[in-house]
Amino acid sequence: MSLSISIPDDVLESVKLPRSELKQELLKEVAFALYSRGITSMGTARKFAKIDKWKFLEGLAERGIERHYNEAELKEDRAYANRHK
Numbered sequence: 001m002s003l004s005i006s007i008p009d010d011v012l013e014s015v016k017l018p019r020s021e022l023k024q025e026l027l028k029e030v031a032f033a034l035y036s037r038g039i040t041s042m043g044t045a046r047k048f049a050k051i052d053k054w055k056f057l058e059g060l061a062e063r064g065i066e067r068h069y070n071e072a073e074l075k076e077d078r079a080y081a082n083r084h085k
Contacts, residue, residue: 024050028059036065 007026017025031049034040040048046056060067 032059032063032065038068042068
């Protein structure tokens with residue numbers, strides 16, 4: 001399923017971003033909003049925003065959004081830390 005959203009021109013013109021960055025920035029903001037409300041996972045939000053994990057984590061920090069941290073991510077982080085001692 002695919003969904004298109006129509007944003008009126010006057011709304012787009014009022015956004016203080018260069019036209020060339022507008023679509024990508026709006027996608028990121030929607031992704032962060034959905035993640036922060038617990039509506040979607042980090043992986044799905046990252047896919048929607050078309051950014052990698054580290055850029056997404058930076059974006060969370062910049063926006064003061066708390067990371068939803070689960071058991072699987074804890075195991076992944078521990079394994080990474082053990083490999084890089």
